[in-house]
Amino acid sequence: MKVFINFTALVGIFLLLSCSSIDRNSGEGTVTKPSNFLISAAIVGGNAQNPNGNGSGTVNFSISATNATSYKILLGNGETKELTNGNFTYTYTTSGTNTYVIYVSAYNSGQFVSSTLSLTVFVGSSLVWSDEFNVDGAPDSAKWGCDLGSGGWGNNESQYYTNRPENVIVQDGLLKIKTLKESFSGSNYTSARILTKDKFSFKYGRVEINAKLPAGGGTWPALWMLGSNISSAGWPACGEIDIMEHVGNSLNKVHGSLHSPGRSGNTPDTSTVMVPDATTEFHIYAVDWSATSIKFYVDNQLFYTFTNTASFPFNQDFFLIINCAMGGNFGGTINPGFTSSTFEIDYVRVYN
Incomplete structure (x- = not known):
């Protein structure tokens, strides 16, 4: 597992998890375990001076994996997303600077891969x-x-x-x-x-x-x-x-x-x-x-x-x-x- 941080107009936190594909033969079909797992979490307004964002609390997520048909994301604040498309935007609302441990799983039938991502987000009070x-x-x-x-x-x-x-x-x-x-x-x-x-x-x-x-x-x-x-x-x-x-x-x-x-x-x-x-x-x-x-x-x-x-x-x-x-x-x-x-x-x- 490798983690890269790239400061651009947004702060991107990239988590790469390499998983080898495992085929399960059932006689009539094959279910392939998702692989090439990629998670991107970009905090809106983040830069070198404000690494935790501009206070909006908005994060753009991009999640992908080869052979994945669905994703489940535990957002670290008690809320859960279940998606078939891994691209979505979420806004945290708790004021202050808070760190969330996010759990992500990519599924293909009964096969899945999972990992975690720690994300620190600043939410300004308005x-x-x-x-x-x-x-x-x-x-x-x-x-x-x-x-x-x-x-x-x-x-x-x-x-x-x-x-x-x-x-x-x-x-x-x-x-x-x-x-x-x-x-x-x-x-x-x-x-x-x-x-x-x-x-x-x-x-x-x-x-x-x-x-x-x-x-x-x-x-x-x-x-x-x-x-x-x-x-x-x-x-x-x-x-x-x-x-x-x-x-x-x-x-x-x-x-x-x-x-x-x-x-x-x-x-x-x-x-x-x-x-x-x-x-x-x-x-x-x-x-x-x-x-x-x-x-x-x-x-x-x-x-x-x-x-x-x-x-x-x-x-x-x-x-x-x-x-x-x-x-x-x-x-x-x-x-x-x-x-x-x-x-x-x-x-x-x-x-x-």
Whole structure:
């Protein structure tokens, strides 16, 4: 096996594997093992000064072998390609400089040859979607919709979600979700739940949300995501990523959680961190999401890492949700003296 590196307009990493052909006679036909195995992985924008690429994360692959009829490529990040043509382009999305061990096999019926290639790729972080909440009035309808109604929302909650300005408004550079104690359409509390379903969804990346949480026993604010296939797959098969949840009855205890089949309801994959002034100061709640991990942060401090694999539903498009519930299975007992609270969000930003 020989490895050659040639710096041109692209960085090419060539792996040559010489294999002798082996014929297997079965009486009526011959299956020949692939030979002259060649793998080329050219990182877009790579040169002597930037050997790991220009930050796009894009790699042009060219794979060939004499007598091969198909190829299988494990891309080192949990994703797999199965192709009949070995020429394809793939874009890595995990920000930073990461090294991937790529496994490649060339097949001809039951005969095959395999090898590995180590590839280091730089992915620059770029903003792909955001809302800075700088225009007063209702939330931007091009970005957000509203869930409306009551009925407990699967958690025996007590609020009625509305789209009234009394409950949800952009004002003074902030999104404000106001939870009120009032009689409304059969419920004793009102609040709001906005979401990007059918307007924006994404697969993998970093989400940052700068927010100040509401106070009061029974409040249950959340910054979270659901799989875009929820209408067909249902919950929890669609997957749920809770970037931040806070329960007013456990002041300043912030939860980062994931729900999936067998790990839903009261048994999610979860961890917590104490944020001493969560209801009086703004903090950045963030998640870094890739095919191999989901990492939870507060103010850039990592507090939970979940190992993601293809067996979980966290490898598809998700949409964003912001809401404040009252009571329910997680929010708990509502303080009888509660009258109102405000959940304030300065911005939501999604990076590749």
